[in-house]
Amino acid sequence: MQQVYEATAAKQITLKEILQRPIFQNITFIGSEEALKRTVDWVHVIEVAEVEQLLNGRELILTTGVGWHNDEGLSLSFLNQLIESGAAGLCIELGTYTNRLPEAMVQTAKAWDFPLILFHEQVRYVDITQELHAFFIHRQYTLMRDLEILSQTFNQMLLHGRGVRALLQELRAQTGLDLFYLPVQGESEFVPEVTAAREQQFVRRWLESKTEDREFVLHKPIMVLDQYFADIVVCGNGRELTSFEELAVDRCATAVAQEVMRTAYMEERKRYRDEMWIHEWLSGDHHEEKLRRHLISHYGREEFSEACVCVMETSHLSLSSSALEAWYVQKAMVARAAFEEKQILFLSTVLPQGPVYVLLDTAKSKQESFSKRMYKAFEQLRKTEAQEEKQLYDFAAFGKCLKQTSQIWRSFETAKETMAIQRKIGRLPMPFYENLHLLRTVHYMEEQGDLEDYIQDYLGEVISYDAQKNVRLLQTLKVYLECFGSKQATAKRLFVVRQTLYHRLDKIQELLGEDILEAPKRLSIELAIHAYEYKYGSVE
Numbered sequence: 246m247q248q249v250y251e252a253t254a255a256k257q258i259t260l261k262e263i264l265q266r267p268i269f270q271n272i273t274f275i276g277s278e279e280a281l282k283r284t285v286d287w288v289h290v291i292e293v294a295e296v297e298q299l300l301n302g303r304e305l306i307l308t309t310g311v312g313w314h315n316d317e318g319l320s321l322s323f324l325n326q327l328i329e330s331g332a333a334g335l336c337i338e339l340g341t342y343t344n345r346l347p348e349a350m351v352q353t354a355k356a357w358d359f360p361l362i363l364f365h366e367q368v369r370y371v372d373i374t375q376e377l378h379a380f381f382i383h384r385q386y387t388l389m390r391d392l393e394i395l396s397q398t399f400n401q402m403l404l405h406g407r408g409v410r411a412l413l414q415e416l417r418a419q420t421g422l423d424l425f426y427l428p429v430q431g432e433s434e435f436v437p438e439v440t441a442a443r444e445q446q447f448v449r450r451w452l453e454s455k456t457e458d459r460e461f462v463l464h465k466p467i468m469v470l471d472q473y474f475a476d477i478v479v480c481g482n483g484r485e486l487t488s489f490e491e492l493a494v495d496r497c498a499t500a501v502a503q504e505v506m507r508t509a510y511m512e513e514r515k516r517y518r519d520e521m522w523i524h525e526w527l528s529g530d531h532h533e534e535k536l537r538r539h540l541i542s543h544y545g546r547e548e549f550s551e552a553c554v555c556v557m558e559t560s561h562l563s564l565s566s567s568a569l570e571a572w573y574v575q576k577a578m579v580a581r582a583a584f585e586e587k588q589i590l591f592l593s594t595v596l597p598q599g600p601v602y603v604l605l606d607t608a609k610s611k612q613e614s615f616s617k618r619m620y621k622a623f624e625q626l627r628k629t630e631a632q633e634e635k636q637l638y639d640f641a642a643f644g645k646c647l648k649q650t651s652q653i654w655r656s657f658e659t660a661k662e663t664m665a666i667q668r669k670i671g672r673l674p675m676p677f678y679e680n681l682h683l684l685r686t687v688h689y690m691e692e693q694g695d696l697e698d699y700i701q702d703y704l705g706e707v708i709s710y711d712a713q714k715n716v717r718l719l720q721t722l723k724v725y726l727e728c729f730g731s732k733q734a735t736a737k738r739l740f741v742v743r744q745t746l747y748h749r750l751d752k753i754q755e756l757l758g759e760d761i762l763e764a765p766k767r768l769s770i771e772l773a774i775h776a777y778e779y780k781y782g783s784v785e
């Protein structure tokens with residue numbers, strides 16, 4: 246395929262290439278050899294003096310000078326506008342409106358190395374534009390054809406599972422670019438190969454400066470399922486890339502993303518089927534020695550500083566078993582990236598009610614707690630589902646964080662308890678066992694059959710009065726306690742005047758006693774309010 250790069254429009258059209266065409270035979274060129282290397286994207290006729298808003302850059306400008314020929318100041322302004330707009334050069338027809346250029350105009354062009362092309366006889370600009378436009382269009386067609394050939398080559402390589410390095414080597418063969426691939430996890434790839442010391446230098450500079458370093462002329466992040474997996478970086482010593490090179494890198498990045506997704510999906514699916522031993526671990530059936538050997542052989546260590554289990558329910562989803570498996574695998578790919586970015590080892594399996602994630606803390610530095618890093622990763626996963634019709638993480642629950650991996654079954658049991666509470670009261674903002682607080686006590690009371698009696702003991706008279714009079718005493722009591730007995734704050738939250746609040750508080754104290762703000766009665770009333778909302782829903 247090497248002939249693709251050599252025989253196509255991989256390079257940009259330069260001014261030198263255009264001036265070699267027959268229509269430019271009888272001209273005078275004012276400019277340097279370096280100016281001849283300027284890139285030309287289009288040709289444009291301009292006969293007005295104000296041009297700043299008319300150009301995109303890299304245009305070869307044709308003019309007779311009718312708009313500025315008799316005004317030296319205007320001619321300099323016209324030239325400076327072309328220079329500032331990034332025009333590729335200026336072609337001027339001498340004879341019709343001006344016989345010679347002002348010397349100041351020539352000197353300015355030389356000072357900025359801006360090329361001037363002079364026609365000494367009348368020319369048909371329509372012929373020039375027609376010929377050059379056809380030339381540009383043909384070159385663009387050739388470029389797109391070659392990109393299509395390159396894309397087909399990438400697709401064939403993907404079908405044969407050639408891997409990321411082979412894709413990068415093909416890109417190198419077609420463009421001659423030096424590039425490297427830097428994954429979030431795993432080994433970096435350099436094409437062409439460099440020494441280990443040079444590789445470390447490149448990676449360090451990239452991580453420190455990224456796009457600020459002039460040597461890195463192009464950077465393409467590799468995104469899979471909206472997750473960042475790697476970077477492709479082009480090293481060009483600051484030189485400007487051609488359109489073909491930029492588009493070729495873009496096509497390669499797309500192919501690499503597909504290869505990364507294919508590989509990650511296959512690996513995740515293998516884990517999904519192979520890690521059935523986690524079922525035994527979650528149920529507490531693992532012998533300590535067997536667990537230790539497994540963790541060492543698979544993860545290089547027998548202990549982790551902390552561990553936690555996350556359970557999810559999918560009974561609400563109407564998917565076939567095969568579609569559900571594919572969906573689980575896709576979700577696990579994204580979750581693995583989110584948690585492992587936070588230095589949390591991610592293991593997954595599936596039980597009848599839904600997938601289960603086992604999370605193990607691998608961080609050596611404890612700048613952020615295990616729980617906080619899990620919170621951040623979980624929030625990130627919820628955001629990835631924001632626009633999706635089918636959601637998994639709205640039905641997730643995390644268990645207790647444990648120091649001993651052999652006790653992971655306890656985290657599993659508390660995760661199921663957290664899920665049971667969510668089923669009762671609705672979705673929790675952060676469904677972690679450690680955030681349940683009084684809800685754990687309420688849940689236990691319900692399991693023992695004591696919940697209703699407790700509610701009636703502390704709130705029965707208020708509930709009955711509300712049912713008869715519809716005055717919202719229970720809501721008032723809850724807000725009053727949450728405001729630590731501040732009547733001003735309570736009235737503001739309830740949107741009532743002070744006299745109405747005083748009347749309600751007097752009635753509450755009449756029904757429950759005047760010591761509602763004193764411990765331990767206050768704590769008992771607050772627990773009863775939690776119990777009421779757990780069983781019947783929010784009072785607000």
